[in-house]
Amino acid sequence: MTVGECEAVRAIAHISDIIIPILIFFIVGYGAVSGVKVYESFLKGAKDGLKIVIDIVPTLIGLLVAVGMLRASGFFDMLGKVLAPVTEQVGLPAQLLPLLIVKMFSSSAATGLVLDIFRTSGPDSYAGLVTSILMSCTDTMLILRGSEEYLQRQGLEFVLIKRACPLCYHFAGCSGLAAD
Numbered sequence: 755m756t757v758g759e760c761e762a763v764r765a766i767a768h769i770s771d772i773i774i775p776i777l778i779f780f781i782v783g784y785g786a787v788s789g790v791k792v793y794e795s796f797l798k799g800a801k802d803g804l805k806i807v808i809d810i811v812p813t814l815i816g817l818l819v820a821v822g823m824l825r826a827s828g829f830f831d832m833l834g835k836v837l838a839p840v841t842e843q844v845g846l847p848a849q850l851l852p853l854l855i856v857k858m859f860s861s862s863a864a865t866g867l868v869l870d871i872f873r874t875s876g877p878d879s880y881a882g883l884v885t886s887i888l889m890s891c892t893d894t895m896l897i898l899r900g901s902e903e904y905l906q907r908q909g910l911e912f913v914l915i916k917r918a919c920p921l922c923y924h925f926a927g928c929s930g931l932a933a934d
Contacts, residue, residue, distance in 0.1 A: 814862055821856055821863040825870075847881040849874070853888060864889065 785792040824830055830852035838848035849871060857864040868885055875881040 814860070817860040817863045818866070821860075821866065825852070825867070847875075847884065849881060850884060850888065853885060857888065861889075 782792050785795070833855075834848035834851050837851055841848050841851060853864055853867045853871065856867055868889060871885045872882055877886070
């Protein structure tokens with residue numbers, strides 16, 4: 755690395771160190787100038803967020819337990835063996851099939867499968883690389899469905915693709931791997 759490149763890296767590191775505090779001060783300052791009670795708004799948002807977490811935890815525990823049961827029972831291994839001939843032809847390792855299925859419903863549960871793939875194959879293997887790409891280019895259908903509901907409430911309704919959009923998005927992210 756040249757001296758100029760080292761200086762550029764240091765400058766970017768310094769900028770990244772101060773960007774969050776600057777953003778926080780900007781938000782607080784803008785709120786104060788606008789007449790918003792910033793601290794009270796923060797507390798209200800924190801309380802609302804905590805209520806959401808309390809509502810989501812039972813569902814998350816249920817998903818994690820279900821995925822653990824399917825993994826321990828050998829269902830995911832059997833599914834991988836059955837569909838391996840098809841997936842191998844498109845360059846998708848069979849051990850990633852459970853990840854594709856679980857990721858549609860829960861990113862948290864999929865993270866457990868990702869860790870298993872990294873333990874067995876390694877993060878630098880082909881399966882580890884594809885796993886990383888899948889986790890970053892696909893999203894849960896529930897989140898995508900929520901985004902669609904938000905757009906609908908804003909008066910932006912896409913009737914033709916309303917139900918199929920989340921599933922199409924998931925498979926588009928997966929199919930990008932086969933094209934590579």
